Amino acid sequence: MTRRCPTVADLKADKGKGQKTMLRYVTLDEAAAAEAAGIDIASVPPDLVTDPRYRQAAPGIFSMTGKAHPEAGTPDDYLRFCGQMLQAGADALYCSGSLQTVEYLAREYVPVVGHVGLVPSRATFTGGFRAVGKSADQAIALFHDCRRLQEAGAFAVEIEVVPVEVATAISARLDILLWSMGAGPACDAQYLFAEDILGTNRSRLPRHAKAYRNFAAEYDRLQAERIAAFTEFRADVDCGAFPEAAHVVTMDPREHDAFLKGIAG
Incomplete structure (x- = not known):
């Protein structure tokens, strides 16, 4: 039986009631496998979510797409892109841009997901590809980043490679959904890349990831x-x-x- 795709309201109503599962995948085969496995949330590239076959493969998965802010253009450019993606069937849009951009999109009723911690497109400001929030000052800044994203209208935030104590405290104090990539079990979803789970990533497996199969072999x-x-x-x-x-x-x-x-x- 086809699952009903959850809405933003459904996901927010489930906060504190356990963790969802979230994947980054890039093919229709992976989408169909995620649907069969009962995965809740996915991050997918624009060309996949706009494929007319995508919703046949993954009708019950809440699917986010987006662009990193360096390629997104102006807020107006990003709003047009968001409209195209929502019309094609996306459920939410990822935005690594400024709070002003997040607020601009949210005011136009775009379901926005922000990003804190290790944000690849902004990693130079936090010391490169390393954990963020290990000092008290950094952890306090992370809390305020999440609070400001919530106030700007984002309904969720990807929190990446952040100490478990910090993510736990933030999740308990804010209403915004926290989707954890290496930030511990107190968040609202656990997020991994399909290439890491399947073992197709031939580079070093990230510390926060787990390989369940060896597809490369x-x-x-x-x-x-x-x-x-x-x-x-x-x-x-x-x-x-x-x-x-x-x-x-x-x-x-x-x-x-x-x-x-x-x-x-």
Whole structure:
């Protein structure tokens, strides 16, 4: 039976009632697998959420899309983009931009998700790709960032690589939903990338992630089998083993004779 996709109101009503599951995936096959597995929330690229087949694959998954602020353009540009995505079937929009941009989008009734902690597009301001909030001053700043996002109208915030104590305290004190990527179990959703879960990420597995399968090894095995099959085909052609009689069409002998007579010089 097809699941009903939750609304923003549904997700907010569930705050404090346990954790949702959240994935970043990029293909229709992954979307269909997430739907079958009962995943609650997803972050997907724009070209996937706008694919007309996407909602057939993942009808019950609350699906967020977006752009990092360096590629988003002006607030008006981003608002137009948000409208296109919502019309295509997105449930919410990710925004790593300024509070002013978040507020501008929220005023136009765009369901906005912010980002705090380790934000890749802003990592230079927090010391690079490392945990954020390990000092009291940083942790206090994180709390105020989340509070300001809530006041600006964001309904959720991705909180990435933040000490568990900090995320726990913020979640208990604010109404905004916290979607944790490496920020502990006291948030409202646990967020991982499908490539890490499936083991297709061939670089270093992030500390906050867990690999549940080793698809990379399976892909390597399939590639070796692909090469072997192509090599055997080439060898069969070289020695005359392919094509065999079963692989060709033949003529009736009488038609063959008539054909030869017809082309005789």
